[in-house]
Amino acid sequence: MQFIDLKTQQTAIKEDLERRIAAVLAHGQYIMGPEVAELETALSAYVGVRHCVSVSSGTEALLIALMALGVGHGDEVITTPFTFVATAEVIVLLGAKPIFVDVDPRTANIDPTLIAAKITPRTKAIIPVSLYGQVAEMDAINAIAAEHGIPVIEDGCQSFGSDYHGRKSCGLSTFGATSFFPSKPLGCYGDGGALFTDDDALAQAAREIRVHGQSKRYVHTRIGVGGRMDTLQCAIVLAKLPRFDWEVSERVRIGTRYDALLRETVPGFCTVDASDLNAPLTGARSLAMLDGRTSVHAQYTVLVPNRAEVQSRLLQAGVPTAVHYPIPLNAQDAYRNLGNSDPTPASAWLGAHVMSLPMGPDLTEADQDHVVSALAGALAADA
Numbered sequence: 038m039q040f041i042d043l044k045t046q047q048t049a050i051k052e053d054l055e056r057r058i059a060a061v062l063a064h065g066q067y068i069m070g071p072e073v074a075e076l077e078t079a080l081s082a083y084v085g086v087r088h089c090v091s092v093s094s095g096t097e098a099l100l101i102a103l104m105a106l107g108v109g110h111g112d113e114v115i116t117t118p119f120t121f122v123a124t125a126e127v128i129v130l131l132g133a134k135p136i137f138v139d140v141d142p143r144t145a146n147i148d149p150t151l152i153a154a155k156i157t158p159r160t161k162a163i164i165p166v167s168l169y170g171q172v173a174e175m176d177a178i179n180a181i182a183a184e185h186g187i188p189v190i191e192d193g194c195q196s197f198g199s200d201y202h203g204r205k206s207c208g209l210s211t212f213g214a215t216s217f218f219p220s221k222p223l224g225c226y227g228d229g230g231a232l233f234t235d236d237d238a239l240a241q242a243a244r245e246i247r248v249h250g251q252s253k254r255y256v257h258t259r260i261g262v263g264g265r266m267d268t269l270q271c272a273i274v275l276a277k278l279p280r281f282d283w284e285v286s287e288r289v290r291i292g293t294r295y296d297a298l299l300r301e302t303v304p305g306f307c308t309v310d311a312s313d314l315n316a317p318l319t320g321a322r323s324l325a326m327l328d329g330r331t332s333v334h335a336q337y338t339v340l341v342p343n344r345a346e347v348q349s350r351l352l353q354a355g356v357p358t359a360v361h362y363p364i365p366l367n368a369q370d371a372y373r374n375l376g377n378s379d380p381t382p383a384s385a386w387l388g389a390h391v392m393s394l395p396m397g398p399d400l401t402e403a404d405q406d407h408v409v410s411a412l413a414g415a416l417a418a419d420a
Contacts (some may be wrong), residue, residue, distance in 0.1 A: 038061045038356060038357065038395055038404050038407070038408075039356055039357070040158050040358070040359060040393075041360075041395070041397050042399045043219060043224075044397060045399040046280070046284075046398070050277060050279075053276045053279070054273065054276040054277075054353070056276075057272040057273065057275055058073070058269065058346075059266050059274070059275045060272065061269050066268055067267055067269065067314060068265060068267060068268060069265060069268065069402075070271075071268075072202075072268050072271040072272045072275060072315070073078070073194035073265075073266065073268055073271045074256060074293045075271070075275060076089075076091060076271040076274055076275050077089040077090065077091055077231075077277065079278060080233070081233065081263075081307040081350070083205065083258070083278075084205045084206075084208040084213065085204065085208045086208045086213075086234060086235050087234070087237070087240070087260075088232075088233065088236075088237070088240035088243075089227065089231055089232070089233050090234075090243040090244055090247065091230070091231050091265075091266035091271060092229075092230045092231060092232060092243075092247050093213060093228055093230065093263070093265055093267075094216060094228040094229065094230045095192075095215060095216025095218060095221075095230040095265045096126065096127060096196075096216075097150075097196040097262065097264040098194075098215065098216070098230040098231060098232045098294075099124065099140055099164070099190065099192060099214050100127040100131070100244045100262065100264075101232060101243050101247055101262065102190045102212040102232055102243065103127055103128065103131055103133070103162060103190070104131065104246050104260070104261075104262075105212075105239050105242035105246060106162055106190075106212075107161070108128070108131055108133050108161045108162055109131055109132055109133060110131070110133070111132065111133070111134075111159065112132075112133040112159055112160075112161040112202050113133060113134045113136050113157060113159040113161065114133050114135070114136065114163070114164060115136045115138055115152060115155050115156070115160060115161045115162075115163045115164070116127045116128070116135055116137065116138070116147070116163070116164040116165070116192075117137065117139075117140055117146070117147040117164075117165065117166050118361065118366040118368075118376070119145055119168065119365050119366075119381075119383075119384040119388065120148075120166040120168060120192065120362065121361075121362065122366060122369070122372075123269075124164055124166055124192050124196075124366075125366050125372055125375075128164075129339065129375055133161065133377040134159075134375060135366070135372070136376055136377050137297070137365075137376045137377055137379070138151045138152055138155055138381075139151055139379075139380075139381035139383045139384055140168075140381070140383050140384050140387065141174075142309055142310075142311055142314055143309055143310070143324065143325040143327075144168075144173075144324055144325055144327060145168045145169060145324055145387055145391070146166065146167065146171065146172075146173040146174065147165045147166065147173055147174075147178070147193060148383070149173075149174045149181065150177075150348070151175035152157060152178065152181050153181050155377070156181075156185050160185070160187055160215070161187070161188075161191045162187060162188050162189070163182050163188045163190070163371065164179050164191075164192055165189070165192065166194075166207055167190060167191060167193050167195060167303045168196075168335065169194060169195055169324065169334040169335055169336045169337075169361070169393075170199055170222065170333040170334045170335040170336070171196065171326065171327070171330060171331075172191075172193075172196055172199050172200075172201040172206050172209070172286070175189075175191060175201060175209040175210060176202070178210075179209070179210055183260070188210075189210035189211050189212075190210065190211060190213075191205040191206065191210045191213045191214065192214055192264060193215045193216075194197055194215050194216035194221065195216075195222075195333075195335035195336070196215075196219065196332070196333060196335065196364055197215040197216075197221065197289075197333070198222050198223060198281065198284075198285040198333040199285075199330065199331050199333045200330055202329040202330065202354065203329075205219065207231075207233045208233055208235075211234065211236065212232055212233065212234050212239065213232070213233040213234070214230065214231070215230060215231050215233075216229070216230045217229035217230055217266075217270065218254075219230070220335075222284070222288065222333040223271040223274065223277060223278075223281055223337055224274075224277075225267075225271075225272065225273045226273050227267075227270050228270070228313055229266045229270040229271070229274065229350060230266065231268075240328070242259065245258060245259055246263035246264065247261065247262065247265055248261060248264075248265060248361035249261040249263060264337065267380055285331075285333055285398075286397050287398035287399075288332075288333045288334045288396070289331050289332070290335075291397075291398070291405065292332060292334040292337055292396070292401055294402070295324060295337050295394070295405065296321050297410055298406070298409040299321070299323065299412070302412075302413045303320070303321050303412060304413075304417075305319070305320035305321070305414045306322070307319065307320075307323070307354060308324070308325045309322040309323065309324060309325065310320065313340075313386075314320070314382060314383060314386050317337040317342070318341070318342045318343070320344075320416070321339050321340065321341050321412070321416055322339065322341075322388060323339055324338060324340075324392075334396050335395060336359070336361055336392040336393035337393060337396040338361065338391050338392065338393045338394075339391075339393075339394065339412075340390040340391055340392070341386070341390060341392050341412075341416065342390070342419065344360070344389070344390060344391075344392055346418075346419065347392065347412070347415045347419075348360075348392060350411075350415035351408075351412065351415050354407075354415070355407075356407065356412070357394065357395060357406050358392070358393060359393045360391060360393065361391065362388060363388050363389075364388055365381055365384040365385055365388050367381060367384075367387065368388075378397075394408050394412070395408055
């Protein structure tokens with residue numbers, strides 16, 4: 038069993054994939070070829086915003102968004118410590134300071150009730166992360182940001198395709214950023230990413246920044262980077278798009294089926310509660326799915342006691358697992374002295390217990406049944 042099955046998807050789209058790649062090889066415009074604009078038009082329509090700017094990675098999407106907003110030395114950017122390092126990395130690269138706000142243990146997303154207390158005159162942006170595929174509490178976050186005149190960048194690198202009260206992830210704030218890393222819900226076969234915005238001026242700034250700050254060839258109006266998404270990768274995402282709605286619906290269905298199977302099969306399995314932080318974890322937990330949204334389950338993540346032992350038993354049963362993420366960023370050597378020093382107990386607790394199970398639109402029910410049965414057995418060994 039594979040943790041993420043990309044081969045089945047590739048077989049399903051093989052004809053369109055080969056046609057798309059052949060077209061790029063024929064016209065030879067490997068950088069900023071026609072597929073770039075075609076993809077941007079398709080993705081902006083999908084998300085429901087005026088502008089999509091394709092870029093070379095999800096990391097570059099976050100970096101370019103901050104640069105377009107003018108974030109620089111001495112500024113502060115509020116974000117979560119429970120995320121992939123890229124979210125904070127780009128803040129530090131610009132000379133700004135990440136201000137880490139703890140997460141809601143029910144969802145692993147930033148806790149909006151803790152944000153206002155961290156806002157200072159130096160706060161220049163807020164970056165919530167829509168972790169594991171479920172959109173963060175964007176309405177509450179946007180309201181706090183609007184009160185203080187602060188832009189919001191949704192890090193939707195794991196949530197592209199998810200719904201939030203009838204709107205799409207990445208179309209909910211000043212900027213939305215996503216990644217097309219191969220394992221993402223919508224992935225290419227290398228690195229790639231995109232920015233989304235309704236703001237014409239910010240879109241223009243992002244387009245210039247991604248080509249070394251050029252407003253036209255050899256005319257540099259701002260500091261930029263080499264951040265273009267290459268034409269072949271755009272062609273690959275275009276080949277995947279016709280299947281994407283089906284894949285999203287399958288991810289939702291499979292995630293819901295995991296929930297039901299685990300409740301039926303694993304004794305005591307339930308949704309995590311804030312009170313779980315106050316005592317040793319006994320039994321497995323699921324993260325909460327909040328009202329008015331779906332999750333594309335970039336990872337299907339549970340919380341377990343004795344994680345290393347459980348992972349070892351699952352591997353012996355032929356079930357691969359992964360941990361996203363074991364150490365919060367404010368506890369990492371590179372970041373512990375860069376952000377605020379306030380404790381983030383929910384992030385630390387989640388980091389000690391989260392474990393992701395095999396997930397993807399092509400996961401068979403037989404494999405899913407085996408995963409759940411093996412997990413029940415692995416947990417029973419500690420009972």
